Amino acid sequence: MSFQSPIVSFDGIGYEITFFRAGASGAMKEVKETFGDHSLRICAAPEATLASWQRSQIKGPVSNDGQLYYLRACSNDILVACYIWLQNKEEAIALRKAIDDAESSGSRPDTKCTFCGDMDSVCGGDHGDEMRDWQREALERD
Helix, strand or coil, X not given: CCCCCCEEEXXXXXXXXXXXXXXXXXXXXXXXXXXXXXXXXXXXXXHHHCCHHHHXXXXXXXXXXXXXXXXXXEECCCCCEEEEEECCHHHHHHHHHHHHHHHHHCCCCCCECCCCCCEHHHHCCCCHHHHHHHHHHHHHHC
């Protein structure tokens, strides 16, 4: 089964993925999937290892190599996942590359550290020790 590589755009937070699928007449059609603040993961597994609720979301057949290829998109705020069928290993590899390329050219907005107020890219620190010191000082005052 031939395929055209998926196209991925990334705006720093969300993704838009365009898949190319054969329609009923055999002509290629575009299928767009959009994801807001999600973590994307390309997966492959034997069909029998998936839970029935997962398999019910993956709308396509097992690949010729016996694996079921799919995209797992998990929302970063409510941790709900959705599953998108991938045609085969080649499409899975092409999608992973397209996601990596889009992420490297896109830019996540820089946010401030909620502890020290510095930009995350500058801070990069673990403030656990400082937080424990503040907590001890607060408990000693009470």
